[in-house]
Amino acid sequence: MISVAIDGPAGAGKSTLARQLARDLGYIYVDTGAMYRAVGLYALRAGADPADPAAVDPLLPGIRLRLAVLDGEQHIYLNGEDVSALIRTEAVGMAASAVGANPAVRAFLLGLQRDMARTGNVLMDGRDIGTVILPDATVKIFLTASPEARARRRWLEYQAAGRPDRYEDVLADVKRRDEQDSGRAAAPLRRAEDAVLLDTSAMDLAQSLAAMKQIIKERVGE
Numbered sequence: 001m002i003s004v005a006i007d008g009p010a011g012a013g014k015s016t017l018a019r020q021l022a023r024d025l026g027y028i029y030v031d032t033g034a035m036y037r038a039v040g041l042y043a044l045r046a047g048a049d050p051a052d053p054a055a056v057d058p059l060l061p062g063i064r065l066r067l068a069v070l071d072g073e074q075h076i077y078l079n080g081e082d083v084s085a086l087i088r089t090e091a092v093g094m095a096a097s098a099v100g101a102n103p104a105v106r107a108f109l110l111g112l113q114r115d116m117a118r119t120g121n122v123l124m125d126g127r128d129i130g131t132v133i134l135p136d137a138t139v140k141i142f143l144t145a146s147p148e149a150r151a152r153r154r155w156l157e158y159q160a161a162g163r164p165d166r167y168e169d170v171l172a173d174v175k176r177r178d179e180q181d182s183g184r185a186a187a188p189l190r191r192a193e194d195a196v197l198l199d200t201s202a203m204d205l206a207q208s209l210a211a212m213k214q215i216i217k218e219r220v221g222e
């Protein structure tokens with residue numbers, strides 16, 4: 001079974017690239033960020049502070065998550081409700097980042113993520129896939145780009161979606177999330193020693209995709 005671990009900071013293009021790569025290679029795509037987002041959404045809805053383990057931990061037994069592919073797109077179900085679109089907001093992203101610092105949440109999702117890697121060839125993206133979840137992954141890629149490049153991409157996506165967010169605010173969010181994700185004690189974002197570093201600051205999507213395919217090909221021989 002082949003597993004590809006893709007880690008990196010928010011906005012590096014991980015999910016767009018990983019989804020496309022998985023489709024091209026015929027692997028199962030596992031978006032672990034969507035799982036943290038679903039937990040963050042659940043906490044927000046319950047009126048709990050996502051950063052407070054005392055408020056979040058008791059909620060975990062009430063959370064059931066399921067990932068499914070529909071028409072080639074990954075959907076995530078939170079207690080049976082399709083929350084795939086609802087989790088794509090800055091507020092839920094921040095909540096996801098906050099619950100991600102909570103060891104009980106990480107332990108809760110670890111089993112689910114490892115189980116998914118046993119079901120077939122997978123391409124999993126997140127923050128700690130190469131370091132914690134799949135330390136023996138066949139291929140590890142650490143995908144990054146400058147904060148400005150990442151904020152600009154995210155801002156352009158928002159513009160295309162007709163959202164009024166200001167670039168300065170998006171950049172501030174990107175930097176705040178970097179600090180939160182890299183500075184936390186529980187499974188902080190860091191490059192695994194055996195991960196290939198790919199900086200996409202000066203690459204477009206097609207170039208990034210080609211570079212990733214090359215890295216995978218060198219190790220898997222596909």
Ligand code: DC
Nearest residue numbers: 032033034036096097100126127128
């Ligand atoms: O990749 P994303 O933006 O959808 O992730 C949202 C947040 O979830 C991210 O800021 C940190 C957290 N996360 C995590 O801690 N570990 C993962 N494997 C994936 C996401």
